[in-house]
Amino acid sequence: MNVFAGVDDVARELGLSPSTIKKYYLLIEENGYRFTRSRTGKVIFSERDLEIFKRLIQIKNEKGIKVVDAVKTVISSITDVTVWKESAAATEFEEPPVDITVMKETMEQMHEIIKNQQKQIDQLLESQNQTQKLLESGSTDRDKLLLQSIRETQELKQLILENNKKKKWWQFGK
Structure with missing residues (x-):
């Protein structure tokens, strides 16, 4: 009907x-x-x-x-x-029935959109995880370089102090 x-x-x-x-x-x-x-x-x-x-x-x-x-x-x-x-x-009357094929097509389109959005979400999460790892490894590497630089500076100061102690007072400016 x-x-x-x-x-x-x-x-x-x-x-x-x-x-x-x-x-x-x-x-x-x-x-x-x-x-x-x-x-x-x-x-x-x-x-x-x-x-x-x-x-x-x-x-x-x-x-x-x-x-x-x-x-x-x-x-x-x-x-x-x-x-x-x-x-x-x-009886309470309802809206006329919608063509089932139109509903199915709409549902399939919505399903495809949801799948695409889920893929985008997964890609964004992966990108975020990679960025987080880079930040963590970058800060760790930076910290190591900073500590190494501080040690080298301290060693250099130590060498300069030792060298200055060995010099006599009249050779101080040389």
Whole structure:
């Protein structure tokens, strides 16, 4: 069973203007038939509703009677209107079903996007880990070089002090 999203879809299907469809469905509802509505209150038409519109147009055009009379004729020809009205009042209507293939394609696209994002996250984490290792090894190497430089400086000072102690006072400036 095809579900038409709204007035515009039915109008397009029947070759009528949306305002004409709205006028017709309001007249039909005034005569006791209830169309399905979404949670937001918009009218949702089914194949059955489309057939009612077709029958209404056919009766109106063939017999040349007023739309109001044609609506009454169509409604009286429907045998299960009262049963349908009761079930319509008792149930909460949902949005029309979305095409499953469109949903699957959307899900696949979303899955691909998530996979790509996960790859990017993994690459960023790996890059961050490498940077952290470089920083740690760089600071360790830097610390070693600094300590070595300090030792060499201290050794050099020590040598200079020892050398100065060995010199006599008159050779101090040389």
